Amino acid sequence: MSGTINEIQDEIIEEFAILEGDAEMTNFYIIELGQKLPPLAEKHKVEENTIKGCQSKVWLITAPEGERMTFEADSNSAITKGLVSLLVRIFDHQKASDIVDADLYFIDKIGMNRFIGTQRSNGFAAMIKQIKLLALVYRDSKEIVKTNATDK
Amino acid sequence: MSGTINEIQDEIIEEFAILEGDAEMTNFYIIELGQKLPPLAEKHKVEENTIKGCQSKVWLITAPEGERMTFEADSNSAITKGLVSLLVRIFDHQKASDIVDADLYFIDKIGMNRFIGTQRSNGFAAMIKQIKLLALVYRDSKEIVKTNATDK
Amino acid sequence: MSHFSPHSAVAANADFDVQEIRKQFPVLHQQVNNRPLIYFDNAATSQKPAAVIEALHHYYTHDNANIHRGIHTLAERATAAFEATRLAVKELINAREVEEVIFTTGTTDSINLVTSSYGRSFIQQGDEVIISAMEHHSNIVPWQMLCEEKGAILRVIPVTEEGELQLEEYKKMLNERTKFVSIVYASNSLGTINPVEEMIDLAHEQGAVVLLDGAQATAHLDIDVQQLNCDFYAFSAHKMFGPTGVGVLYGKRRLLEKMPPYRGGGEMIKNVSFEKTTYNDIPYKFEAGTPNIGDTVAFLKAIEFIQQVGKKNIAVHEHQLLTYAHEALEKVPGLKIIGKAKKKVSVVSFIIEGVFHFDIGQMLDARGIAIRTGHHCTQPLMDIYQIEGTARASFSVYNTTAEIDSLVEGLQRIVKMMK
Amino acid sequence: MSHFSPHSAVAANADFDVQEIRKQFPVLHQQVNNRPLIYFDNAATSQKPAAVIEALHHYYTHDNANIHRGIHTLAERATAAFEATRLAVKELINAREVEEVIFTTGTTDSINLVTSSYGRSFIQQGDEVIISAMEHHSNIVPWQMLCEEKGAILRVIPVTEEGELQLEEYKKMLNERTKFVSIVYASNSLGTINPVEEMIDLAHEQGAVVLLDGAQATAHLDIDVQQLNCDFYAFSAHKMFGPTGVGVLYGKRRLLEKMPPYRGGGEMIKNVSFEKTTYNDIPYKFEAGTPNIGDTVAFLKAIEFIQQVGKKNIAVHEHQLLTYAHEALEKVPGLKIIGKAKKKVSVVSFIIEGVFHFDIGQMLDARGIAIRTGHHCTQPLMDIYQIEGTARASFSVYNTTAEIDSLVEGLQRIVKMMK
């Protein structure tokens, strides 16, 4: 883990700024990011780990880590893999409650929609929604545990 | 009867030339011509005397006159009546065979279609077709009579 | 309320300048038969502001591409522009959700969508459908075709001599077999604005579904489909300053979702296989094939034009024209106005004793004045009045009282000529 | 014959100057992502020559009016212009009579007209309909809907690995229960030009009626519906340099006359009364409501454009592009062309090993190159090849071999990047 959600977002914004809005370089950079993401084991590439609403196939798995959560992901599209890698980078090892509350301003800042188009943007939004949903469920389950603990 | 079909056509062309292509004056002139046409007796205004394909109602009746034919007509539209009056003027008391062969060049010469529009032009064409059809039937029946006469 | 009192009229009209509006309509600035064109055929189709024409031009010179499935820049732009119009329509008619706005090719197509999809699925033998005697053929024939296919019964609300619906008869017609009521909001022949809110409530009490034919209403009245509470609302872009070839069907999500598709093809599917085809979500389920992208994109500018001028200004100006025309026309000897409902959009139908309607149209055209003559696709209504047709002048926001004076002058000449 | 030998190719090409053609297409002269736009998405929709765009502009600034029933000058002009396009279409496809040309909103609408009107009236339970495995969804789903409603059986001609129809299988399928054969003339995914003349004759021997989906054929091949002897022929203006929102259904008079109407409404009736409505003659019987007047008028200029350039010149130029592209693309490592029929229109579908098709599209767009990726509305075909989709470059008369070089260069970068 290399910082808070916003620290990582700021890092990403800086990195993308170097690309100076060049569409091709940005695409290639996103692909490179994806190539660095460790591939998911084949057994995880199943229907239940799929994120609905994407053009390509995206698989996402999560695991608990105390209050925090870990994420792994993969895709059959190099660009989508790069996109989901950004989310893994931001959310991996973060607190569930922080994930729920996160404001992902980096998307607008780097002008993501311009590079990836509406269909992919919708897919990207679906990924974020899925991660936040997982975090919400996890946070609430934790809170129930906490509440129960106090009760005793 | 005041001349051959073509003589009358030429007269009409001259008359319309005076109107100098003014749409309103031309319409009014056509209406005036119609007003001069004697109205048809009510008993003739029946389905079987109707010309199909006109916006308004047009009734046309014909009677034999030796080799020649007479025509009377009326309409519930003042303009249509004016139009059909032109045809009556041209064809009344003409020989059936001349009617069949007539080339109505006056229509293009006076630019009729421009004044009366496509729908009325189609109606006007329907009137001409009807008159020619009547003349054809009459001519052929005459010819049959003639042929029969020769036969005897 | 769609009706404006004279008082609010004056107030709203202060910032309205018809000459400024006219400048936006290039077509108006031409001579027809050596006189300035006077266009009074707005109920047939309205003219288009320069912004709409320019939008078409811009679309085809910059953004043209097929939409929705494209990844490239032009496809992105075209898709965004197309969907922006959907959003604008949603706002114009105050639909609850953008998915409730379906693009069709016109009012006729919208109504046929409903009779084909909703009608063929949910209307059975012995069911009753109510329309009125003042409907446009587009809101008669599809129902006749449906009722004939299904063995359902078509009932027709009669009209009064003034051209209003006989509401008492409507109430008597409604019963538990009434499955559908399809009514024109504003009549294209008479101008009558029908009391649709009340009629919708009455229909809903019987569990019937209601469609409003908004072809003549949408450019002139404030439309709020949620307040009206109609189940379907149909209209055409070309009658409200937009291009030909685009229409809208608004429908409540609940109904649209349970309806089968209309046409089959691209766009309207989720998955196609020879074993099993699944259909897309609304609105796409009803939008098979490449839509009319260019015109839909340009339609946005028509909606913006209406919003810029302001629905209220439009209504006030048109109401003034209507009142002025009614008074002026009645002075023409032998002229009789057909349709004198208390609430009207700016449409005046009339006949002149002894003058065939078509002749009126042709002689006015000779003076550069464009009106429409005939049955206006409402033959059954003409039958009721026992006439073959009328001459109809219909006014839009760019018309003036001076133009109405010219109309009256033209008519007076005709009457004089005909004597 | 629609196929050109290399010899005639050279001869016909002498007076053809692609740069002159390009000047007529304003949309091409723009930068996308800082590079000159290369538009290779012509099978989705073609770009429009300036003459078409100007015709739209002229129509809305001079002639706009509703057609057919109008008496005034604008209505006259609009009607004449609209009907002039019908005549031009008749000549383009060599229909016997102008009344056999019906305006629709596109190929999808044309096919739905046939399934709804002809299909629902003349296809019964147990009857068989033959389509092929390379059909566009627009020529699959309407037939699925019809067959489901009627209890008819849909049979599918399989394709070979090269992307050709298995004619032997087709022959085996044909029998006395075959009532309809509906086949794509040129495939939008594979480019394959099917041997439709032979197929039509075979179908007719069994008394079956044949529709050709000409969406991809009409801009590229010489079309003679009398020689083809097809019973119906469907196509879209927007794929042949015309505006969106206009399509054509050609049908033989004998069939059109016995078919019931499609949609109900204005224009398609002769007489409406609540007792008895009678329908208009063809083609109007099938053209309910205000048509897409503006775009239909402008479509004439698209047909004139094709005639001016010459069908032969178009075919030769596109064939050169196709041959060039096939050779050049095969040099890209890992690239596999899907669809290698002997006769093709200028469409090249391909996949690259290990690269998701959508990524190819997006990365080419970053270089200003517009291609389409996905299933191209032919999912069943993709299933056969066991792929999710392809990248597709489709060429038009204004494309150049230099543009194909740029495509290949872009693909080579992608492949390198992906390793």
Ligand SMILES: Cc1ncc(COP(=O)(O)O)c(C=O)c1O
């Ligand atoms: C072969 C084929 N058929 C039908 C269609 C549908 O045409 P439209 O979307 O214009 O209705 C297309 C368009 O993609 C096509 O390529």
Ligand SMILES: Cc1ncc(COP(=O)(O)O)c(C=O)c1O
């Ligand atoms: C009241 C009414 N309904 C329906 C229609 C049909 O509209 P469209 O021809 O645009 O489909 C019209 C147009 O004349 C109309 O005035």
